Amino acid sequence: xxxxxxxxxxxxxxxxxxxxxxxxxxxxxxxxxxxxxxxxxxxxxxxxxxxxxxxxxxxxxxxxxxxxxxxxxxxxxxxxxxxxxxxxxxxxxxxxxxxxxxxxxxxxxxxxxxxxxxxxxxxxxx
Numbered sequence: 001x002x003x004x005x006x007x008x009x010x011x012x013x014x015x016x017x018x019x020x021x022x023x024x025x026x027x028x029x030x031x032x033x034x035x036x037x038x039x040x041x042x043x044x045x046x047x048x049x050x051x052x053x054x055x056x057x058x059x060x061x062x063x064x065x066x067x068x069x070x071x072x073x074x075x076x077x078x079x080x081x082x083x084x085x086x087x088x089x090x091x092x093x094x095x096x097x098x099x100x101x102x103x104x105x106x107x108x109x110x111x112x113x114x115x116x117x118x119x120x121x122x123x124x125x126x
Contacts, residue, residue, distance in 0.1 A: 001106075003107050011098075012077070014102035023045055048086045048094075051090035057116075057119070063100065
């Protein structure tokens with residue numbers, strides 16, 4: 001199946017898993033301190049963190065027109081889960097972020113993931 005065959009929420013589901021794995025591999029390569037791993041991971045994978053990334057992406061024009069369209073579709077999708085540790089606005093922004101990441105994952109666009117990952121690491125002060 002192509003990316004266009006998935007709903008925005010299906011892409012967000014894939015994007016959540018893919019981004020989480022991307023972050024965890026980065027953390028494992030950086031530290032062996034298991035006490036810090038979860039804290040470091042949450043600084044990347046939480047809805048609040050992802051919403052912050054998106055706000056920077058939007059301000060800096062990181063997303064292409066197509067990516068911005070997918071972001072908006074994901075952000076505006078009617079998710080059935082309520083946010084637990086984030087505002088509803090951040091939760092929807094994060095869903096949009098995950099939708100775009102899922103788009104890249106389905107397309108196996110590791111180059112684009114790497115480009116955006118470098119921007120995220122800069123945002124995080126890495």
